[in-house]
Amino acid sequence: MKIEILKTKEEIGKRAAKEFIDVIQKNPEAILGLATGSSPIELYKNLVQAYSNEEISFKNVKTFNLDEYVNIDKNHPQSYFTFMNQNLFSEIDINMNNVNIPAGVGNLEEICKDYNKKLEENVRDIQILGIGTNGHIAFNEPGTKFTQITHITQLAEQTINDNTRFFDKKEDVPTQAISMGLSNIMDSKKIVLIATGKNKASAIKQMIEGKQTEELPASILQNHKDVLILIDEEAASKLKN
Ligand code: F6R
Numbered sequence: 001m002k003i004e005i006l007k008t009k010e011e012i013g014k015r016a017a018k019e020f021i022d023v024i025q026k027n028p029e030a031i032l033g034l035a036t037g038s039s040p041i042e043l044y045k046n047l048v049q050a051y052s053n054e055e056i057s058f059k060n061v062k063t064f065n066l067d068e069y070v071n072i073d074k075n076h077p078q079s080y081f082t083f084m085n086q087n088l089f090s091e092i093d094i095n096m097n098n099v100n101i102p103a104g105v106g107n108l109e110e111i112c113k114d115y116n117k118k119l120e121e122n123v124r125d126i127q128i129l130g131i132g133t134n135g136h137i138a139f140n141e142p143g144t145k146f147t148q149i150t151h152i153t154q155l156a157e158q159t160i161n162d163n164t165r166f167f168d169k170k171e172d173v174p175t176q177a178i179s180m181g182l183s184n185i186m187d188s189k190k191i192v193l194i195a196t197g198k199n200k201a202s203a204i205k206q207m208i209e210g211k212q213t214e215e216l217p218a219s220i221l222q223n224h225k226d227v228l229i230l231i232d233e234e235a236a237s238k239l240k241n
Pocket of ligand 1: 034035036037038039040066067129130131132133136137138139
């Protein structure tokens with residue numbers, strides 16, 4: 001694991017974008033693994049900027065998102081599809097046929113199977129990740145098998161509490177999601193993980209310095225050969241070195 005501690009969210013976003021821009025410049029048909037939530041927002045701003053400056057084009061890029069809430073239609077204001085459209089897709093020249101986000105409504109077992117097949121056929125060149133305060137990556141909650149593939153997952157109480165900030169009230173937060181499994185995430189050729197703020201410090205410490213355990217899903221990344229961890233000083237505050 002390569003770890004970089006940077007001062008601000010903006011610097012982190014710029015640094016993460018550099019990795020993505022490099023990948024797209026080397027391969028205009030790159031396959032990107034994308035995430036939602038607060039962590040990647042600055043990355044997406046920088047990618048939109050790079051597109052506006054004509055440094056990169058997304059015309060032939062394919063994307064695969066980590067997850068989607070169950071029982072939330074893609075047009076719902078809090079769906080991850082809406083999030084991606086608002087923060088990235090509507091601002092760039094991507095072909096929407098090349099955008100892949102699992103649907104949260106329909107025959108969920110079939111959706112998982114199909115998404116997993118597509119992931120196997122489309123190995124990601126680079127994957128962006130955030131991390132939950134409980135150490136989850138995508139919605140692989142503590143206790144998820146390291147061998148897990150795309151699945152329907154029950155969100156942990158801590159995750160529901162953390163995500164309440166995006167909804168009017170806790171009761172509105174979905175309790176299930178469709179998520180790439182840990183095994184799918186590990187297939188990506190390169191991984192960039194972003195974390196900022198004190199509430200991530202404990203998960204970051206366990207991910208980097210703790211023993212590898214399914215109780216801290218992000219600890220699986222200790223096994224990946226190309227991981228870049230971008231954190232601010234608060235998220236790094238519990239690290240020994
Ligand atoms: C989002 C996802 C989640 C988030 C994590 C951190 O697609 O899969 O694992 O990355 O919950 O969320 P933020 O960035 O909002 O702190």
